[in-house]
Amino acid sequence: MQVLPSLGGAIEHEPHVRRRVVLIRPPVVSARNSYSSPVTPPLALAYLAGSLRAAGHEVTTIDGLGEAIDEVWFHDDPECRVRGLTIPEIVSRIPANAELIGVSCMFSQAWLFVRQLVNAVAERFPGVPLVVGGEHVTAAPEVILETCPAVGACALGEGEATVVDLAAYFPEVPERIAGIVYRDPATGQARRSAGRPRIKDVSSIPRPAWDLLPLEEYLSRPFASGVNAGRTMPILATRGCPYKCSFCSSPQMWTQRYYPRPPLEVIEEIEDYIRDYRIDCVEFYDLTAIVKKEWVMEFGTLLKERGLNLTWQLPSGTRSEALDAEVTKLLADTGCRYLVYAAESGSPRMLKKIHKKVKLPRMVESMRNAKRNGMSLRCNLMIGLPEEERSDAYRTLRFQAKLALLGVDDVPLYMFSPYPGSELFKFLQEKGVIGELDDDYFRSLLCQMDLTTSSSYCEAMSPRELALYRLLGMSTFYGLSYLSRPWRIARTAKNLLISGKTDTVFEQRISEALRRRLTKLRARVRARVRVPVPV
Known part of the structure; x- marks a missing residue:
């Protein structure tokens, strides 16, 4: 038997259990009129990949944002703006020999889009176990299992030890994996396993596996939190x-x-x-x-x-x-x-x-x-x-x-915006302001970065x-x-037009908006160029 020393709380692994795991970070979803759309390297995904690799698993990552970082497109249902790969593009990049597929969903406003992605992955790989994790997943695992039959298990909370155990034991013996909510294979009902304690020795967690991700796509562009x-x-x-x-x-x-x-x-x-x-x-x-x-x-x-x-x-x-x-x-x-x-x-x-x-x-x-x-x-x-x-x-x-x-x-x-898992969310549920977590509720969360809409709580x-x-x-x-401070006008002009760096988030958002418009303009110009056909 082998115990992964870097992840306190992980269960013992048989040395022969080594799987080909695919981790997917979806593209960024925001309101159509959003003034901000964060473009950041997937630190959580890099940590998960590092832990899986340290445990001996073969890891493939698909960064739905970083692999098409300049592509911005509109989605109809839910009505939103998306930066990154399309759903078919993501599905096409999953290796045919995948044995476990994990999809992250950190923010609740992205769930409707992520659910469509999960369903598309499940349709293309019907026999491959599919799990999800992230902050939204931790807050509403039963809802996810009830409304998205393609999901086999939800990883709760801190993910490094859990994903290693999922790779070794899911779906064969899910009850052995602490910190998940899984679909009972016999009844189809959601079941909670034992809780998983936090990793106290954070120094023991393997470093992020940045070599498995398109990090240069982020570093070479003027994006930042x-x-x-x-x-x-x-x-x-x-x-x-x-x-x-x-x-x-x-x-x-x-x-x-x-x-x-x-x-x-x-x-x-x-x-x-x-x-x-x-x-x-x-x-x-x-x-x-x-x-x-x-x-x-x-x-x-x-x-x-x-x-x-x-x-x-x-x-x-x-x-x-x-x-x-x-x-x-x-x-x-x-x-x-x-x-x-x-x-x-x-x-x-x-x-x-x-x-x-x-x-x-x-x-x-x-x-x-x-x-x-x-x-x-x-x-x-x-x-x-x-x-x-x-x-x-x-x-x-x-x-x-x-x-x-x-x-x-x-x-x-x-x-x-009332996020599942928060105290105010529970307060609004008890008052009857929030009912079932239906699609309309998740659509309403997109207003956070949209100056043209507002919440009603x-x-x-x-x-x-x-x-x-x-x-x-x-x-x-x-x-x-x-x-x-009139001198800020000159500073902003200099940063946007000359230096390329920014001193405030306001300047950063303007810079990103100008970059998006310039990218679209270049695309239109390329589309109008006619390549002569040889006679």
């Missing part, structure tokens, strides 16, 4: 989040256990990426990257001692508790150029409602220190929460305007009113931002 700072590589320094915000599904996906990697180990991984991929910047994809001041101080000190010639970013949102003047200065001194704060609301009453334990004055002071040190800042806000009053929305809009005058570079105003304000506030808030913020 934050700002474009050149060849940008994703990395994880921690796993999980110790907080329990009521709008977030992270507690169900990751629990509230928070495990950091040793700072030196993270530094060594960065050094390897500089050597192997000639990167200019790293982006930390952590749910909550900075929790303890001691960790970030040790990381920054090591980074400074190594003298690495690169910048780094924290684009996923972080807390302000550990970001005092000393920390923000160290971040800036070591090359941190972009920092995201997660305030969520400008109303103390709503912050208490959603269990967001932050003090806005302290966060504002932290932002002020960060701006003094030359960092580009973003602060995430949202409106349309279920118990939000009009006065709460006004406080958020005022807070947004205040941040513009403070010099914060980006303050997007998101529309609340707030009793005090109509969807149209919320959409107006959103447009007003973002227009006021960027208007004040540029009027109070």
